[in-house]
Amino acid sequence: MSLKRNIQELRERKIEVQKGGGDKAIEKQAAMGKLTARERILAILDENSFHEYDMFVSHLARDFNMEKKILHGDGVITGTGTIHGSPICIYAQDFTVAGGSLGLMHARKITKIMDHALKMRVPLIGINDSGGARIQEGVNSLAGYGEIFFRNTLASGVIPQLSVILGPCAGGAVYSPALTDFVFVVENISKMFITGPSVIKTVLGEEISMEELGGARVHCETAGNAHFYAKNEQECFDQIKKLIELIPRSNTEKAKRVETKEPRKEYNIEEIVPENARLPYDIKDVIRSIADDSEFFEIMELYAPNIVIGFGRLDGQTCGFVANQPKYLAGVLDCDSSDKAARFIRYCDSFNIPIITLEDMPGYLPGVDQEHMGVIRHGAKILYAYSEATVPKITVIIRKAYGGGYIAMNSRHLRADFVFAWPTAEIAVMGPEGAANIVFRKEIQEASNPEAMRKQKIEEYKEKFANPFVAAAQGYIDEVIEPTETRSMLLHALSVAENKSVSMPRKKHGIPPF
Amino acid sequence: MDHTDEKDYGEYPTLSISSGLYKTGLTKKFKERKNWSVPNPKKIYAIIPGTILDVYVKPGHSVKKGETLLILEAMKMQNQITMPFDGKIKKVYVQPDEVIKKLHLMIEIQ
Numbered sequence: 019m020s021l022k023r024n025i026q027e028l029r030e031r032k033i034e035v036q037k038g039g040g041d042k043a044i045e046k047q048a049a050m051g052k053l054t055a056r057e058r059i060l061a062i063l064d065e066n067s068f069h070e071y072d073m074f075v076s077h078l079a080r081d082f083n084m085e086k087k088i089l090h091g092d093g094v095i096t097g098t099g100t101i102h103g104s105p106i107c108i109y110a111q112d113f114t115v116a117g118g119s120l121g122l123m124h125a126r127k128i129t130k131i132m133d134h135a136l137k138m139r140v141p142l143i144g145i146n147d148s149g150g151a152r153i154q155e156g157v158n159s160l161a162g163y164g165e166i167f168f169r170n171t172l173a174s175g176v177i178p179q180l181s182v183i184l185g186p187c188a189g190g191a192v193y194s195p196a197l198t199d200f201v202f203v204v205e206n207i208s209k210m211f212i213t214g215p216s217v218i219k220t221v222l223g224e225e226i227s228m229e230e231l232g233g234a235r236v237h238c239e240t241a242g243n244a245h246f247y248a249k250n251e252q253e254c255f256d257q258i259k260k261l262i263e264l265i266p267r268s269n270t271e272k273a274k275r276v277e278t279k280e281p282r283k284e285y286n287i288e289e290i291v292p293e294n295a296r297l298p299y300d301i302k303d304v305i306r307s308i309a310d311d312s313e314f315f316e317i318m319e320l321y322a323p324n325i326v327i328g329f330g331r332l333d334g335q336t337c338g339f340v341a342n343q344p345k346y347l348a349g350v351l352d353c354d355s356s357d358k359a360a361r362f363i364r365y366c367d368s369f370n371i372p373i374i375t376l377e378d379m380p381g382y383l384p385g386v387d388q389e390h391m392g393v394i395r396h397g398a399k400i401l402y403a404y405s406e407a408t409v410p411k412i413t414v415i416i417r418k419a420y421g422g423g424y425i426a427m428n429s430r431h432l433r434a435d436f437v438f439a440w441p442t443a444e445i446a447v448m449g450p451e452g453a454a455n456i457v458f459r460k461e462i463q464e465a466s467n468p469e470a471m472r473k474q475k476i477e478e479y480k481e482k483f484a485n486p487f488v489a490a491a492q493g494y495i496d497e498v499i500e501p502t503e504t505r506s507m508l509l510h511a512l513s514v515a516e517n518k519s520v521s522m523p524r525k526k527h528g529i530p531p532f
Numbered sequence: 533m534d535h536t537d538e539k540d541y542g543e544y545p546t547l548s549i550s551s552g553l554y555k556t557g558l559t560k561k562f563k564e565r566k567n568w569s570v571p572n573p574k575k576i577y578a579i580i581p582g583t584i585l586d587v588y589v590k591p592g593h594s595v596k597k598g599e600t601l602l603i604l605e606a607m608k609m610q611n612q613i614t615m616p617f618d619g620k621i622k623k624v625y626v627q628p629d630e631v632i633k634k635l636h637l638m639i640e641i642q
Contacts, residue, residue, distance in 0.1 A: 221581075223631035224633060240561065249535075298556045298557065319535055320536065323536070323559060344556060345556065345557050346558070347547060347556060347557075348549055354561070380549045384550055386567075387565050390568070418551075421551075448550065449549075450551075450552070451551060451552045452550045453551075
């Protein structure tokens with residue numbers, strides 16, 4: 019009889035906690051177009067797979083009348099579950115409970131699930147929807163943030179860490195997402211900034227809306243802090259599930275291999291790339307013409323679109339694609355595209371994902387702004403990331419591979435395992451126009467018709483150097499291949515590289531040009 | 533799902549890179565970049581946004597290098613803006629209590 023009563027009490031307590039901040043607060047959350055923390059977790063995880071931890075944790079604050087306040091779960095829900103049957107640790111801040119503010123016990127729940135994720139080697143998903151530090155708890159809430167950031171750093175490169183911004187995430191709180199691998203944002207819901215619009219207005223006199231300052235689009239397009247942009251929460255959850263399917267659970271595993279599927283017929287590799295090297299095309303079509311089932315899962319679609327990064331499968335195996343995009347800025351390397359690619363290369367290397375590089379770019383972007391922003395230091399990140407990576411590294415040179423860019427885009431010299439070139443490839447120290455002007459300067463100047471001479475010399479240079487054969491003669495290119503052979507050569511290369519093993523000099527860690 | 537603004541590729545603009553001219557799209561960030569210009573040492577701009585607390589000079593004043601021209605409070609700090617070289621004040625563009633943005637022209641020297 020007493021057992022029955024105890025069980026009854028347990029059930030009642032659970033129901034009470036599951037109400038979060040109560041009906042009114044939940045209504046308010048809905049009015050803002052947001053799901054509740056619990057709804058979000060259930061939408062992301064497989065059905066009936068969620069197990070909640072620390073449901074009855076309560077805060078310890080005793081100042082400012084806090085002792086009288088009941089905060090269910092202390093404003094955060096934590097637990098484990100599965101996505102596509104694969105285990106996941108997850109936490110979601112509950113904005114309906116004290117605005118999802120972070121106090122000591124709230125932070126302890128998060129750090130406990132983080133420790134769990136790291137120990138069990140499973141991915142961690144954090145859903146941020148919080149007004150920030152719980153001011154009544156003072157320095158304890160700052161300590162809480164610090165403990166989270168420290169664990170984000172420890173877990174970096176060991177388990178995948180995903181941050182989902184589904185509400186405000188302001189002040190110091192932004193540094194947890196910034197330390198994680200992938201940040202997901204949703205239009206009109208995500209707000210991320212160090213200093214909010216009201217402070218900016220009073221201190222600096224600059225007027226700006228929250229959306230313009232730190233909305234989803236800004237972080238994806240301009241600031242580069244977020245990796246996935248979605249129009250609504252459901253699209254965001256679909257992106258999370260897709261990503262989890264493609265990546266391994268931890269750095270000791272490979273991504274799950276699935277059955278291979280030939281690319282779809284509508285992507286005909288021979289018809290995508292224009293012969294004229296000055297005309298643009300969409301490099302994503304080339305990726306789709308190569309990848310299994312023509313599926314390409316792009317990362318940072320809106321930021322520095324002159325380089326394309328993302329995952330696709332080859333022979334059922336997840337690969338990271340890094341590709342210049344001639345459709346934007348002729349596919350040049352610049353500060354932003356270098357940052358974007360370098361970080362992705364390091365991600366792939368940490369998690370045993372082979373890297374496929376598709377190259378078609380005329381070099382680094384010229385300009386005072388680029389030089390003054392430090393394109394030297396930023397550009398060096400790509401060199402560092404490729405050189406350091408020990409996963410299988412395969413390059414396909416499609417058209418232009420000029421100068422420093424040629425070296426940077428996973429060249430043989432940075433220990434690419436395979437370098438293939440299409441017959442349209444131009445591997446040279448610079449483009450024919452620039453080179454002819456320097457090499458034949460005197461002849462052009464002294465000619466009776468300098469313009470005609472210039473044209474003739476450019477043609478001569480093109481004939482001699484704008485092809486893959488000079489590099490192939492040196493062994494810098496392994497093979498010149500026909501475009502239609504690209505996929506089969508990549509599959510072959512990957513199978514040869516299956517057991518790749520290289521050893522790097524022992525060190526505590528390198529000093530990349532951060 | 534495609535989230536780019538540009539749905540119709542249409543006609544591409546031309547971009548000049550040292551190795552040649554390319555037909556290619558421009559990014560928003562590239563289009564909105566500021567062109568660099570030679571700085572004019574006679575114009576003193578705010579290098580940080582803030583509030584003018586006090587202005588010590590008037591047009592026509594001769595000021596020695598290193599003397600304080602005005603106080604710009606920014607980031608909880610009262611920054612002394614000093615004269616970069618000996619000269620005469622041509623025009624003062626700010627007054628006490630004015631809140632100014634970054635790169636706001638404060639003082640011009642003759």
